[in-house]
Amino acid sequence: MEIKITYIFFFSLVIFVVPATSDVPEDLIFLNCGSDDDSVDSDGRMWLGDNGTNTHIFTGNSFPVKAEFQDPSLPSDVPYMTAMVFSTESTYRFPVKSNTRHYIRLHFYPMEYENLPPDEGLFGVSIEGGVTLLHNFSTYITAKALSQAYIVKEFSIPPSNTEIRAITFTPSPETNDSYAFVNGIEIMSMPGYVNDGSYAKMVGIKDQSINVGSAAIETMYRLNVGGKYVSPVKDSGLFRTWQVDSLYIYGSGFGVEYSAPTTLPINYPANLPEFIAPVSIYKTARSMGHIAKINMNYNLTWLFQVDAGFTYVVRFHLCELLYTKPNQRVFDIYINNQTAVTAADVISWTGMIGVPTYKDYSIYIPDSNGGGGNGEERLSVGLHPSAISKPEFQDAILNGLEVFKINDAEWNLAGFNPIPSPMMAKSEHRLPLRQLDFAGIIMSAFISVVLFFAFFIALLQLWKALKRDCDDDSRFSSSKTPAWLSLYTENSQTSVVSNNISGNMPNLARHFTITEIKHATQNLDKSLMIGIGGFGKVYKGIIDGKTQVAIKRLNPLSEQGATEFETEIEMVSKIRHQYLVSLIGYCKEGSEMILVYDYMANGTLREHLYETKNPPMSWQQRLEICVGSARGLHYLHTGARHTIIHRDVKTTNILVDDNWVGKVSDFGLSTMNPTNYQNVSTMVKGSSGYLDPEYFKSKKLTEKSDVYSFGVVLCEVLCGRPALDLSLPKQQANLGDWVMLCERTGTIHEIIDPHIGGQINPACFDKFVDTAMKCLTHHGNDRPSMSDVLWNLEFALQKTSPSSPKKITEPLSAVADIPKETSSSSSHSPCHSSSATTTPYFDHYHHHSTISSASATTLSSPAVATEGEGESFDVDGNRISVSLCQNF
Structure with missing residues (x-):
């Protein structure tokens, strides 16, 4: 159906507390898609429903839905427990101020809505002017790959000379059953954050810069380096989310986290608006540490997964919290192994301690596979003490870090859907139950039962025959297992079972359910824990009523851990030897990654x-x-x-x-x-x-x-x-x-x-x-x-x-x-x-x-x-x- 609804000015209706140091954006819209009523989220922000008369202009075929289950990791039930589903190309049109850059945030909670399989939610999103934000986007695959229950996509859209922001959702034409949906939409103006004529120096290309002021931008990462999570309402008026940086540090050299002394104020210079980053970002930092010899032998490095074929802007937020003079802490900055800055000296840039600044640098990330890969590449950021300037202290500092994707020549920001772990590959491609032929299932089950009994009878007869041979022939030792039987009884603790890891993985490791793991460890009782660390926890357990095992429960946030989880199963399940610790089995359910070893x-x-x-x-x-x-x-x-x-x-x-x-x-x-x-x-x-x-x-x-x-x-x-x-x-x-x-x-x-x-x-x-x-x-x-x-x-x-x-x-x-x-x-x-x-x-x-x-x-x-x-x-x-x- 087509809905035609009148304009209103949202910012006159949305009421909440904004930090006193920030200006209220002229355009400020929070839309709780699929909801009839206005609702307040856990941060106190008012979200307006879009299924009534007090809303935007909308055209297209759609219907509202409600989520049946609220994942515990959701930050709030608003806007995630309702959604608007689109069966055809559909457009929201929002009244905004012209010639203003805007943030657009799209909130997605992929789950089954009214019998719509979540894996069929495949769609594109575009805005007026022909800018593609998402293409063939699967919230289901993305959430699985990231081990997240919900997804927030944030875009910064360049100024337009019209007073309308039009957001169009288009189900993918590649499948007949595809649909589009969205749970929440945010729109707000960004005065002065990125202006036309703002340039970022290109790394690796001499005397080249890109104009980011006229670009469409997607926020890839925003980190409070050395600090804690910053929620949208604790931001400096732009409702951004700042994540902790520790998950992205390459290796385990985390350096040192520290905060500004309580007596040190953060003083924004006249040319730096306070909404660039909140005070909390500049009050904390991460450095390499105080031991010069160690610092000179490594880089403090962050590593990010990005889409190939795009230019990225990396924004460094910097504020010296310890030293007061130039050439005390001087360091080099690298992006993807290329020098972005030589001899960065924050005090020289700002003039004094406690004064923040930021620096933007850009780099193009090509497709190393020549277009034949999955579109995923790595972007690294590294800091290292300067050797040229010979500073008083060999150290580096960083307070905040943002990574932005810039549109390509076709005004496209869309990348590939992330590739889920091979662990999920087989289970991800299972057909929904409703698509299966139940008659076929029943017939297959009947045939399987008949074949099983026939095989069992033949096996029993063969066993009796061999037993007679063993009794009559001294060549057989009673201590040995007949060769034919060893295929089924040997390594009984690692019995052959079908696993859900991948089609290429050998079926030699036993698959445990999470229920079996909890039973083996008395519901992961702390008293049975025999090890703990950044990678996860290890428990002593009992399986099959008598066998002692060591159960390693991997941290689901550990990317490297997931890789090693796969390697361990693929490698050890193929080999058995008296002097190798045996892998008995594994458990892979949801975000749980568990390995079971001989104790x-x-x-x-x-x-x-x-x-x-x-x-x-x-x-x-x-x-x-x-x-x-x-x-x-x-x-x-x-x-x-x-x-x-x-x-x-x-x-x-x-x-x-x-x-x-x-x-x-x-x-x-x-x-x-x-x-x-x-x-x-x-x-x-x-x-x-x-x-x-x-x-x-x-x-x-x-x-x-x-x-x-x-x-x-x-x-x-x-x-x-x-x-x-x-x-x-x-x-x-x-x-x-x-x-x-x-x-x-x-x-x-x-x-x-x-x-x-x-x-x-x-x-x-x-x-x-x-x-x-x-x-x-x-x-x-x-x-x-x-x-x-x-x-x-x-x-x-x-x-x-x-x-x-x-x-x-x-x-x-x-x-x-x-x-x-x-x-x-x-x-x-x-x-x-x-x-x-x-x-x-x-x-x-x-x-x-x-x-x-x-x-x-x-x-x-x-x-x-x-x-x-x-x-x-x-x-x-x-x-x-x-x-x-x-x-x-």
Whole structure:
């Protein structure tokens, strides 16, 4: 039907509190679509209904609907619990002031409205003048991909010479059943926020700028850096939402959050209107920290997913809260590895402490796949202390950050729908139940039952026949399972079931429901929690009434965690080995991502070596655990169908069962195809102190990188100290380098763990140290294979003679032929000063930051924008990020 309704001036009817420091926008419209009545949201804003006479002009076929379920994450029931649905092209026309830039915010709550499947909500949105805001937009897919219940799209529309803002919703013509809908619409004027003639300098293109004042703009991200969430009513009059920035920080190097002293006022300069950003944005900040050596070795980096083929404006909000003089805190700013600003000095820009400013820079993001991809690319923002200006303090600061998309040449802002995680792929494409043929279902079920009983009878007859053969023929041992039966009974705890992860994923991992997980953990009882960290929580549980398991519940907000969740299932479900920690199953329901592992009663190897209340582990136990983990790595490298490289071998990823058998765990960073490594990840990954220096420098991953990391593990076992200890003198901080130096100088006997010094047979000691030194050789081709490492360790184990121990007090001669490397070539740079730790057992289940460690010689100079991958560190439970502002 067609509805014709008269104009009114909304801003005369909408009443709420606006911050006193801000001007009330001349145009201010809040429309609660599909509602008959005016309603007040949880922030106290009045939203007017659009199904009566006191509203806009509307044309098209539509009908109002109500949501049947209110998701707990909705900020308010207004405007999300009602919607207007459009079956044909439909247009809202709002009276506004001409020649004024406007915000337009569209609110969507994708769910089933009156039997309309949410996945059929596919539509476009455009405004007068031919500007396309959205095209073939699926709120359902977008919400699923972002793990959100609702979506808000914010646009900034350039001035028009008419007094009408027309917003048109068009169901997609690509499907017959598509429809459009919207829950709420906001329109407000933006005086002075972006004026015609406002320019943003292009990054990477000399002497080029773009005019953003005449552009149509979509807000992609708006962050209160170092501060808390800012709701629309706490904004400076424009009702913007400012999110926390921690979710977008690359790696785990979060730097330091701090606030302005209560005695420090924020004074806006005359040329900066207060509605640019609220005072709360400038009163908080994030810096890199106070340790210069660490700051010079990494970038504080944020990473964003954006649409390819568009130009983006990045707005930096800056206000110095600590220093008062120029050249005290000076830093460089990078956008996508390209220098945006050299020697940024906030005090030099503003003149004094507590005075805010902002800077705009633009960059074009091409499609790296030449148009053949899904349209998703990455945009990175990095800060690094300036080396050129030699400031008093090596640090950087940022208070707020906004990322805007600029329309393309065809006045289009629409990008692709985001690609949901492969975990959802199969379930996302299920047909709605109403589309299924129930007669076909019944017939299929009947046939299935008949076939099942026929198969069962045949199976029973075969079992009886084999049983008779076993009783009559001595060739069959009663302790063995017949080969045919092993396919169904072997690994019963990981029974073959159909899973919902992806069509390409093997059906070897058991699928648990969230109800089963809660039952196994007594509703996720805190008393059963055995680990906690930024990646999630780990619980001890019981399944099938008797089997102990470790249940890792991933944080749904962790993007990297979702990737590793997929990798773990794909990788571990394909392999089973006595010396690998088995993945029993997984749970993927909604935003829940849960992995279920064998429970390892004695935790990690590390918690038995140092910084622990556990009794000292004997040398015999240590060596046996090393042999077991070497067998696990040997199987990964040679026993599977394809070579599997673990990429994160360390003492916290070697778990110990109740029989003191060491097993390799945590395959979230593993890869099966090193020759196509760039297709697996664009980032060098590993943990500081363990990372192969050749891998870091060349970006070429081989199984010899695992060998290097395992060599560091052997050093930890021998010395009983962490792989990286920044509290020690520089020469001793990196354990691998320190052990090699002590071996060359004949003093290695002085650094042995005193708990085991009198337990080691000299022949065993010689072979063990010789093996460790060869693993730590800097050139991968010179390192032994895991097969050779395993043989040497088993040889050393045979030489263990507890009955006649001899204290090792003399230098070794058996390793005199080891190449003499300079210690500086592999000493890993310190990267973190935090003393925060995680529960050691949890480190197996902990989210791995994408991490790499570089040699001191490599990182002795400031990080610069270079070709390569982003880097980060993991210091034995303390997660830190080192992004060298390289390609993402």
